[in-house]
Amino acid sequence: MSQAAQLSPPRQRIIDAAITCFARSGFHGASMHEVCVEAGMSPGALYRYFPSKVAIIAAIAEAERTQHAAFFERMAEADDPVEALASIGIDALEQMLTGPNAALCAETMAEAIRNPDIRSMFDRNIREARAAVVAALQRGQARGTVDPTLDVETACQLVMAMADGMAVHQALDPTLTAARFRPVLQLLLRRFLRPQGAAA
């Protein structure tokens, strides 16, 4: 977890507790009191680090951004963006579907549609992620590893929508394990993105 190195232990403990509470009760349903109990902290200690629920949500969005940054760096270094998506991209997705993260992802998406403050925090993360993947796919088009006729902006949005949708579907259906979806998703990425005529 890349953010563990950047956050002081009490901040990290509060964020972990908040993720559990938000996944369980929703952003609206979870109270600061519930987060205190989950973190094993007094309200006084918690408020010293985070004055409000929105401040905790902002810290979660920032931690997500830090995790993304490590993934983008590896995407930017990859010679073949399709294989990078099929390996480290799916690893990142698997991480996103672990523990309370899947439910939190669904909660974030629903809340972002309704609440402009939460939306702007996560919008930046989505835009940055999309820009990094599109840039990698465009490099692949130049190098002949990605179909040069493909609308990579839209293709990237479809693939990112699938990843977010999988977070929800997996939270509803735990049989959709990484062992099951990984080979099929790899096939989809290769067949969809590769120059036509290339082996999948």
Next chain:
Amino acid sequence: MSQAAQLSPPRQRIIDAAITCFARSGFHGASMHEVCVEAGMSPGALYRYFPSKVAIIAAIAEAERTQHAAFFERMAEADDPVEALASIGIDALEQMLTGPNAALCAETMAEAIRNPDIRSMFDRNIREARAAVVAALQRGQARGTVDPTLDVETACQLVMAMADGMAVHQALDPTLTAARFRPVLQLLLRRFLRPQGAAA
């Protein structure tokens, strides 16, 4: 709208108002009072049709099921399931992304993860939809229009996750219009699902 024929006008008016309110304020945030105001009805009139918010949500799930049934019938009749998905499947998706439906879809997914009652209502719809698409893809495998080596159960889950994820992404980014995603999604479906070597 297929349910319009089956629901009496006041019931339909309440359901339409509730969809608008749930999309705007969430299932928890929207009150029965808000639904009354939106429907232009007195609480007495509304409670005559629906005793609770959960009863309205059940009616929305049932209306979704009726809409699905029409789509499944057409999928079951289609000679080529990939072309059926690429035409009437994308039409159904476009309908799902229209007006308040996209925000409602995101809200439903988030709530279904947390709330077992809402989950069981929509779980049945998801299971029925998946069974219909899987059966169509298996017929395609037998007829040579779908890759016979494909794990169609998992492939179907990925495609359905993408559709649900697109509802959220489109609610966040209105530039993801049907005109933009339709040709790219058609390409994805054909390349992913067709026997390899077939033209896409």
